[in-house]
Amino acid sequence: MALNPxxxxxxxxxxxxxxxxxxxxxxxxxxGLYGWLATTDHKKIGHRYLTTAFVFMxxxxxxxxxxxxQLAQPNEHLLPPNLYNQFFSMHGMTMIFLYALPILSGFxxxxxxxxxxxxxxxxxRLNAFTYWVFLLAGIFLYIGFWNGKGTNVxxxxxxxxxxxPYNPDxxxxxxxxxxxxxxxxxxxxxxxxxxxxxxxxxxxxSISRVPIMIWGTLVSxxxxxxxxxxxxxxxxxxxxDRRFGTHFFDAAAGGRPLLWQxxxxxxxxxxxxxxxxxxxxxxxxxxxxxxxRPLVAQPAVVLATILTMVLGFGVxxxxxxxxxxxxxxxxxxxxxxxxxxxxxxxxxxxWVATIWTGRPVFTTAFKFFAAEVVLFVIGGVSGFMTAAxxxxxxxxxxYFVVAHLHYVLIGINVFPVIGGIYHWFxxxxxxxxxxxxxxxxxxxxxxxxxxxxxxxxxxxxxGMPRRIYTYPAEIGWGTANLITTIGSFVFALGVLLFVIxxxxxxxxxxxxxxxxxxxxxxxxxxxxxxxxxxFAVIPHVATIHPLWEGRLEGETxxxxxxxPVLDHEHExxxxxxxxxxxxxxxxxxxHSLVPLCMALLIAGMFVGLLxxxxxxxxxCMLAMIPALLWWFWPRVETGWAVRA
Amino acid sequence: MNSNIYRPPTYEExxxxxxxxxxxxxxxxxxxxxxxxxxxxxxxxFSYLIFSYFYLQSQTLQPWPPSGLPPLRYAAPSTAALLIxxxxxxxxxxxxxxxxxxxxxxxxxxxxxxxVCYVILQCFDWHDEPFLPRSGAYxxxxxxxxxxxxxxxxxxxxxxxxxxxxxxxxxxxxxxxxPITVTALxxxxxxxxxxxxxxxxxxxxxxxxx
Numbered sequence: 001m002a003l004n005p006x007x008x009x010x011x012x013x014x015x016x017x018x019x020x021x022x023x024x025x026x027x028x029x030x031x032g033l034y035g036w037l038a039t040t041d042h043k044k045i046g047h048r049y050l051t052t053a054f055v056f057m058x059x060x061x062x063x064x065x066x067x068x069x070q071l072a073q074p075n076e077h078l079l080p081p082n083l084y085n086q087f088f089s090m091h092g093m094t095m096i097f098l099y100a101l102p103i104l105s106g107f108x109x110x111x112x113x114x115x116x117x118x119x120x121x122x123x124x125r126l127n128a129f130t131y132w133v134f135l136l137a138g139i140f141l142y143i144g145f146w147n148g149k150g151t152n153v154x155x156x157x158x159x160x161x162x163x164x165p166y167n168p169d170x171x172x173x174x175x176x177x178x179x180x181x182x183x184x185x186x187x188x189x190x191x192x193x194x195x196x197x198x199x200x201x202x203x204x205x206s207i208s209r210v211p212i213m214i215w216g217t218l219v220s221x222x223x224x225x226x227x228x229x230x231x232x233x234x235x236x237x238x239x240x241d242r243r244f245g246t247h248f249f250d251a252a253a254g255g256r257p258l259l260w261q262x263x264x265x266x267x268x269x270x271x272x273x274x275x276x277x278x279x280x281x282x283x284x285x286x287x288x289x290x291x292x293r294p295l296v297a298q299p300a301v302v303l304a305t306i307l308t309m310v311l312g313f314g315v316x317x318x319x320x321x322x323x324x325x326x327x328x329x330x331x332x333x334x335x336x337x338x339x340x341x342x343x344x345x346x347x348x349x350x351w352v353a354t355i356w357t358g359r360p361v362f363t364t365a366f367k368f369f370a371a372e373v374v375l376f377v378i379g380g381v382s383g384f385m386t387a388a389x390x391x392x393x394x395x396x397x398x399y400f401v402v403a404h405l406h407y408v409l410i411g412i413n414v415f416p417v418i419g420g421i422y423h424w425f426x427x428x429x430x431x432x433x434x435x436x437x438x439x440x441x442x443x444x445x446x447x448x449x450x451x452x453x454x455x456x457x458x459x460x461x462x463g464m465p466r467r468i469y470t471y472p473a474e475i476g477w478g479t480a481n482l483i484t485t486i487g488s489f490v491f492a493l494g495v496l497l498f499v500i501x502x503x504x505x506x507x508x509x510x511x512x513x514x515x516x517x518x519x520x521x522x523x524x525x526x527x528x529x530x531x532x533x534x535f536a537v538i539p540h541v542a543t544i545h546p547l548w549e550g551r552l553e554g555e556t557x558x559x560x561x562x563x564p565v566l567d568h569e570h571e572x573x574x575x576x577x578x579x580x581x582x583x584x585x586x587x588x589x590x591h592s593l594v595p596l597c598m599a600l601l602i603a604g605m606f607v608g609l610l611x612x613x614x615x616x617x618x619x620c621m622l623a624m625i626p627a628l629l630w631w632f633w634p635r636v637e638t639g640w641a642v643r644a
Numbered sequence: 645m646n647s648n649i650y651r652p653p654t655y656e657e658x659x660x661x662x663x664x665x666x667x668x669x670x671x672x673x674x675x676x677x678x679x680x681x682x683x684x685x686x687x688x689x690f691s692y693l694i695f696s697y698f699y700l701q702s703q704t705l706q707p708w709p710p711s712g713l714p715p716l717r718y719a720a721p722s723t724a725a726l727l728i729x730x731x732x733x734x735x736x737x738x739x740x741x742x743x744x745x746x747x748x749x750x751x752x753x754x755x756x757x758x759x760v761c762y763v764i765l766q767c768f769d770w771h772d773e774p775f776l777p778r779s780g781a782y783x784x785x786x787x788x789x790x791x792x793x794x795x796x797x798x799x800x801x802x803x804x805x806x807x808x809x810x811x812x813x814x815x816x817x818x819x820x821x822x823p824i825t826v827t828a829l830x831x832x833x834x835x836x837x838x839x840x841x842x843x844x845x846x847x848x849x850x851x852x853x854x
Contacts, residue, residue, distance in 0.1 A: 006819045009663045122674035187685050195677035225681060229689040237696075237788065246777050246784035248696070254710070254781035256703050259696055266692070564661075573664075574672055584672040585664050629806060632823070634815040639667015 010564040015536035022567050027533040029591055038591040040124035045131050046110025052135055053102035060094035063087045065492055072485040074473035084469035085152040090145055092155030097182060098138045100275040100413050105189055107420055108217045114523035114530060115211055117202025117539045119572040120588050122195035125595045126188055132599030133185035141178035144170055151175035159249040159260045164242040173610060176239040181606045183232040190221035198577040204541040205580045211521050215302045216281020220274040223309045231267035265316035273312040277305055279416040280347055283369045286423045287351060289519040290366035291358025294545060297350045304343035311340045321392045330389050337387035344380055364438030368419025371446050375411025379404060400460025406453045418498060426516045430529045431509030437501040444494030452487025455480040520545035525560050537563035538573055569637050587639030594631045601627060679826045683833045690837050693789045694844050700781050709849055710782050711774045719846045722765035726835045729758035737828040743818030748811050756804040759797055766794050793841050800834045803827050
């Protein structure tokens with residue numbers, strides 16, 4: 001049949017109104033509930049990731065406020081010990097797994113195809129699938145919290161405390177299975193980002209012209225690909241120990257509790273980089289826009305990003321210095337942890353030089369990005385301190401470590417994320433955010449954060465251990481804790497103002513032009529919000545700053561107004577990995593319910609495993625076979641030259 | 645389109661219409677990258693399992709394996725079956741590229757049968773072992789590693805069955821054979837992972853002093 005020719009020569013033309021209407025009819029989702037559930041539009045999925053992850057952050061934030069009220073004064077009785085254990089465990093789990101990475105996936109999902117100059121991700125249905133799995137796994141991880149079965153031994157869940165004799169209820173089972181469940185989403189997302197990077201960049205966007213935002217997420221996702229298996233395996237083995245009587249971590253039968261820690265931190269430390277490198281790349285991408293110049297030493301920053309991730313796989317033992325390991329091992333991992341400072345400093349100096357040599361425009365987004373640089377330095381120095389073994393022995397498991405990790409994770413993740421929202425909100429919604437509210441939003445968050453978390457260094461140096469639910473009055477930690485609690489509420493007020501600003505701007509915000517910040521990358525060349533098909537004609541990219549070429553090169557080199565018209569079905573160009581030369585016309589799948597069905601089947605399987613209803617788990621697994629056949633069935637519209 | 649040698653495109657070339665293959669064209673589809681990434685992450689799981697094996701071995705004062713040398717009665721022929729299946733899978737994939745439906749179908753079918761042989765032989769091997777998953781850390785890890793691999797092989801067998809079905813329906817042509825390439829890559833990985841598992845669990849105890 002002539003439905004699907006093997007070769008075609010795409011028409012090169014300028015976009016017309018008819019073309020835009022035709023593309024809209026091809027790419028827009030069908031109306032109603034079906035369209036909502038079946039969408040594979042990366043922009044909608046990105047919105048969902050951002051919203052869901054932010055809701056999880058608010059929930060995790062409320063848990064933190066509960067803990068801060070309990071610790072505000074000595075001998076308080078707001079949260080009993082058992083509930084306090086669940087509060088800090090759920091808080092850590094929520095922030096690290098359900099907020100920090102998914103929010104970045106939200107940015108990447110929304111922005112990648114727009115920055116890369118294409119129309120969708122490499123695997124659109126997989127993209128929808130990752131979101132549904134993330135949502136369902138997040139709900140799964142919370143199913144026990146309401147009746148005292150939330151995970152309760154900290155987010156790193158050490159055995160033997162997490163093993164069955166010491167923790168017989170469902171708390172840890174829910175956490176274990178939930179983490180394996182969530183790992184599916186994270187891994188599938190990583191596969192999608194990697195294929196998107198190497199296959200779908202706009203023609204001409206050779207490897208040296210890839211914007212830095214892409215690099216941060218790519219490197220993070222390559223790390224995820226090799227790190228997440230360690231934690232999924234770890235939790236799976238723990239669940240087997242708990243439910244089937246295996247002995248992986250059971251010292252009495254030849255297992256080793258330290259195996260848990262090794263596998264956990266082999267994952268855990270790269271994960272830190274997985275959740276900060278994309279956020280750092282948000283800063284590297286957007287901060288220069290407000291400095292009115294390109295990022296200083298962009299190639300060095302890219303190489304430093306890659307080096308950080310590589311080194312990040314060789315430092316996990318610095319989380320285990322107090323477990324009695326051989327001195328030679330500690331020396332090696334301590335040195336490796338010091339070395340990581342070098343690539344981190346490359347980014348910091350590049351940002352400082354960009355601000356220094358630029359002409360900064362002090363928008364709210366700029367303030368958040370500049371604050372990130374400051375907080376990164378503070379959190380980096382306290383990390384550098386604990387990389388030294390003797391000091392770590394003194395500080396481990398104290399509030400000093402809590403202060404360090406919050407400077408790192410709030411400083412390098414939350415601040416760039418909020419700044420990133422201020423930066424891309426006009427693109428995503430077509431509305432400008434209020435700068436006046438933004439001013440209050442920023443200063444409340446910045447002052448509240450430092451007021452709340454800096455005194456934790458002091459409480460830690462005074463010897464206050466983390467994870468205690470209360471402390472006696474005479475020990476002298478009351479003042480530092482009271483200041484911390486006040487600071488955390490000021491910070492929360494800042495976050496509340498941010499939420500108000502988002503809602504207010506959505507309702508009554510000024511209309512956003514295509515490029516309100518006069519930025520340099522391709523997402524700003526389309527309307528705000530972008531049309532469902534992103535680009536009417538596929539752009540051809542000639543430099544790393546396609547929209548600044550007039551000023552930087554003296555003439556416009558990229559071709560954005562004329563290009564291949566791919567208007568048959570869901571089509572976009574596939575390009576070579578290094579040179580981004582077009583070598584195929586990809587036929588992308590469109591809206592489908594199969595990703596949601598697969599996610600629900602996986603959820604059913606994990607619920608079956610949790611309740612030990614083996615027939616439910618087995619039934620769901622068997623049902624995946626037809627679901628996957630449906631997913632991958634050869635169809636004409638996905639590029640098979642066969643009869644329909 | 646035939647030359648893979650790079651030369652920078654000129655301005656005219658970038659605006660010049662060019663003829664491109666449409667849809668699932670060999671390794672040009674994203675699926676090729678997708679399966680490579682999948683192999684990377686699955687290989688990581690096997691690496692961490694083998695890491696756990698060597699870690700527990702390094703920490704134990706008992707004999708390792710605790711119940712004597714692992715029997716090769718079933719593991720040796722199952723390894724042979726998987727090694728032969730590399731050749732038959734390659735034969736099938738070349739057949740798909742050349743548009744030879746017979747080569748494709750026969751190659752897939754033999755690969756599938758060899759995969760089933762491996763799974764059955766491994767079940768006998770489990771039955772043959774003097775320990776159980778609950779017997780101790782070694783038994784737990786032995787069954788975890790081998791069953792994780794059998795799971796991968798079983799998934800591979802199911803995928804091969806789907807490929808046979810599609811080939812019989814003539815969905816696979818000389819222009820659009822990507823699913824076969826992707827399946828072949830996955831199957832090579834299953835075999836490679838088994839070689840690592842076989843050397844670690846079955847061969848090393850025979851050649852190291854204990």
